[in-house]
Amino acid sequence: MDAPLLAIENLRTYFYSRAKRAFIRSVDGVSLGVARGETLGIVGESGSGKSVTALSAAGLVSAGPGVISGRIDLYSNGARRNLLDGLENYARITERDGRVMEVEKDERGWRKRSETLMAGVRGKEIAMIFQNPRSALNPYSTIGKQLVETIRLHTSLKGESEAKERAIHWLERVRIDSPRLRFDNFPFGMSGGMCQRAMIAMALSAEPSLLIADEPTTGLDVTIQSRIVDLLAQLKTETGITTLLISHDISVIQRLSDRIAVMYGGTVVETGRTAEVLAPEARVRHPYTTALLASIPSAETIRRKSYLQAIEGEVLDTIEVPRGCRFYGRCNRVTEAIRENCAGLEPPLGEVAPGHKVRCWLYPATGKA
Amino acid sequence: MKLAAIKPVSRVLARELGITALLLFGVSVVVFAILYLAPGDPLNVLLEGQSPRSELALGMREALGVPRTWYGQYAAWFGKMLQGNFGNSIRTGLPVLPELARVGVYTLTLTLGSLALTLLIAVPIAVHAAAHGGTAGNTAATLVAYVLSAVPVFWFGYIVVYVFIHQFGMFPLISGTAAKQEHAWLYFLVPIFVLGIASGTLSEMIRHLREELSRVLAEDYIRTARAKGAAVWRHAFKEGFLIPVTEIMSAKIPFLLGGAVIVEQVFNWPGMGRMAWQAAQDRDFPVIMGIALVAAAFVRLGNLLQRVVFTAVNPRASRE
Numbered sequence: 001m002d003a004p005l006l007a008i009e010n011l012r013t014y015f016y017s018r019a020k021r022a023f024i025r026s027v028d029g030v031s032l033g034v035a036r037g038e039t040l041g042i043v044g045e046s047g048s049g050k051s052v053t054a055l056s057a058a059g060l061v062s063a064g065p066g067v068i069s070g071r072i073d074l075y076s077n078g079a080r081r082n083l084l085d086g087l088e089n090y091a092r093i094t095e096r097d098g099r100v101m102e103v104e105k106d107e108r109g110w111r112k113r114s115e116t117l118m119a120g121v122r123g124k125e126i127a128m129i130f131q132n133p134r135s136a137l138n139p140y141s142t143i144g145k146q147l148v149e150t151i152r153l154h155t156s157l158k159g160e161s162e163a164k165e166r167a168i169h170w171l172e173r174v175r176i177d178s179p180r181l182r183f184d185n186f187p188f189g190m191s192g193g194m195c196q197r198a199m200i201a202m203a204l205s206a207e208p209s210l211l212i213a214d215e216p217t218t219g220l221d222v223t224i225q226s227r228i229v230d231l232l233a234q235l236k237t238e239t240g241i242t243t244l245l246i247s248h249d250i251s252v253i254q255r256l257s258d259r260i261a262v263m264y265g266g267t268v269v270e271t272g273r274t275a276e277v278l279a280p281e282a283r284v285r286h287p288y289t290t291a292l293l294a295s296i297p298s299a300e301t302i303r304r305k306s307y308l309q310a311i312e313g314e315v316l317d318t319i320e321v322p323r324g325c326r327f328y329g330r331c332n333r334v335t336e337a338i339r340e341n342c343a344g345l346e347p348p349l350g351e352v353a354p355g356h357k358v359r360c361w362l363y364p365a366t367g368k369a
Numbered sequence: 370m371k372l373a374a375i376k377p378v379s380r381v382l383a384r385e386l387g388i389t390a391l392l393l394f395g396v397s398v399v400v401f402a403i404l405y406l407a408p409g410d411p412l413n414v415l416l417e418g419q420s421p422r423s424e425l426a427l428g429m430r431e432a433l434g435v436p437r438t439w440y441g442q443y444a445a446w447f448g449k450m451l452q453g454n455f456g457n458s459i460r461t462g463l464p465v466l467p468e469l470a471r472v473g474v475y476t477l478t479l480t481l482g483s484l485a486l487t488l489l490i491a492v493p494i495a496v497h498a499a500a501h502g503g504t505a506g507n508t509a510a511t512l513v514a515y516v517l518s519a520v521p522v523f524w525f526g527y528i529v530v531y532v533f534i535h536q537f538g539m540f541p542l543i544s545g546t547a548a549k550q551e552h553a554w555l556y557f558l559v560p561i562f563v564l565g566i567a568s569g570t571l572s573e574m575i576r577h578l579r580e581e582l583s584r585v586l587a588e589d590y591i592r593t594a595r596a597k598g599a600a601v602w603r604h605a606f607k608e609g610f611l612i613p614v615t616e617i618m619s620a621k622i623p624f625l626l627g628g629a630v631i632v633e634q635v636f637n638w639p640g641m642g643r644m645a646w647q648a649a650q651d652r653d654f655p656v657i658m659g660i661a662l663v664a665a666a667f668v669r670l671g672n673l674l675q676r677v678v679f680t681a682v683n684p685r686a687s688r689e
Binding site: 149153203 | 458501502588589590592593594595596597598599602608682683684685
């Protein structure tokens with residue numbers, strides 16, 4: 001990968017459940033890279049760990065006894081910094097017979113360390129937009145004030161009036177009509193789509209290196225969803241901003257991302273160029289990706305009035321992770337030849353074509369696995 | 370305050386003042402009815418030792434100009450009240466209003482002082498607990514605060530009196546001479562301390578503020594604030610601090626006034642509570658009516674403050 005901006009290496013984000021005396025392995029060994037200028041889409045069902053991956057990168061994992069390990073390297077201004085540097089030292093895990101007995105975490109130290117690591121990164125280098133934009137904006141403050149706050153925090157514009165002009169400029173760029181009037185509006189007076197536009201304007205107004213869009217279309221009306229996707233596509237060509245896009249909606253990912261990572265049960269099961277991975281005639285495809293694709297209503301399924309394909313079975317329980325392939329329990333393509341492997345051994349993420357990796361026993365890696 | 374917020378605030382203010390006037394009228398009627406229907410006659414105080422049904426009593430009534438019917442009595446009081454005359458105390462003969470103003474200052478000092486003290490203790494505990502979760506330190510502090518709040522205020526008062534006055538003899542318990550004594554300032558601070566700690570407000574304030582603040586800190590927009598690198602407290606302040614604090618303050622004023630009656634008795638504090646106590650025993654109708662109205666007005670003032678803050682802060686409330 002050329003000129004990476006963000007490199008996630010073997011990220012593990014676990015939450016400790018006291019009641020069950022076990023870790024919930026939300027993210028379990030994820031490695032991803034986002035190159036400068038590209039959009040990486042992460043897709044997966046709820047609970048696949050895609051959002052937690054994003055929150056980990058933004059330093060927003062706060063839930064009490066959570067443990068994070070691995071590296072998240074951010075390359076900016078010619079320097080590399082690990083956003084997780086030293087965080088694992090704040091938690092001590094006592095294990096016995098493979099079961100977690102106790103997690104001792106110095107939460108204050110952990111949080112302090114995290115704040116130090118993220119200082120100058122959050123908002124400035126990594127900006128984020130969320131789902132449910134109405135509740136993600138401060139209801140007690142006008143749109144304009146919230147934008148001006150971001151601009152004065154992160155850009156060289158410190159004056160009130162010049163920041164205001166810049167804020168209005170950004171409201172125009174996200175195609176909010178009559179931005180001067182909207183500037184003084186409170187979020188409750190605006191539609192969900194408008195709020196998401198304002199969120200996007202706020203995130204971009206800091207001129208960040210990386211935009212993390214965590215389910216940006218979730219919680220919006222369907223028609224508004226496609227409008228927001230259009231806007232994101234336009235802004236991508238206009239600004240060329242590097243984006244980490246997270247969505248459970250594979251059609252949104254297909255539309256916006258250059259590369260794609262399919263996540264299941266806290267791991268990446270397939271990654272590659274979007275065009276390649278999602279190509280209709282693709283020869284190699286992870287069974288989970290196939291299932292996700294089959295769940296999109298296509299013109300074909302609508303014309304034939306056939307039923308949408310739901311993915312059988314439950315989303316993986318990330319506490320009792322199986323020994324074999326995580327998708328084994330729901331997979332419909334297990335053959336007798338590989339069954340033993342599928343049940344007992346986790347497949348590696350093998351490269352099946354240049355840049356295209358699949359975690360499945362069906363596809364033995366062409367290169368060295 | 371922004372210019373745009375002044376209009377809704379003045380509207381709320383006008384409405385609340387209207388409600389206050391109606392409420393005070395209602396309070397005066399109810400208190401009057403209770404007094405009228407309650408056994409006992411204020412004139413008994415003046416006619417101590419003599420038969421209340423005697424000619425003397427009737428003559429006295431006529432001499433004082435007390436109307437015979439209940440509505441006549443109320444109307445007479447109401448008419449004078451509108452002119453700012455709350456009548457004279459039956460016991461002392463002094464006009465009620467100046468007397469109320471004199472003792473009211475003491476009660477105001479006591480209740481507002483204790484409210485400030487409660488805030489001073491509750492806010493750091495609650496904010497710390499909301500921000501950091503239950504640590505050993507703030508859990509212990511909360512526990513102590515809860516126990517103190519559960520202690521009856523009169524009992525706590527007597528303990529303090531016993532320890533500081535009888536054991537150590539630090540200051541006298543007589544209001545008039547207190548100013549000349551060495552530890553005179555203690556005489557003012559100790560009742561405030563007792564009411565602030567033991568009135569039961571402390572625990573409620575900690576709980577309400579902690580709950581509201583931690584709810585707000587978990588809101589999506591606080592996560593957005595963190596994500597954009599802004600100061601979280603600036604975003605959480607209005608909904609997570611200002612609104613709950615004014616809410617709990619306005620809700621607790623009646624309890625503070627109730628506690629003040631007791632604390633004033635215990636500490637011989639020359640305030641409205643003690644005056645009310647005395648007046649109730651004497652059936653001193655004009656004084657009781659006056660105190661009831663002033664207390665009701667004070668409670669309404671708290672509500673008013675809360676409504677105004679809420680309207681000024683909350684954009685949804687200002688655009689109804």
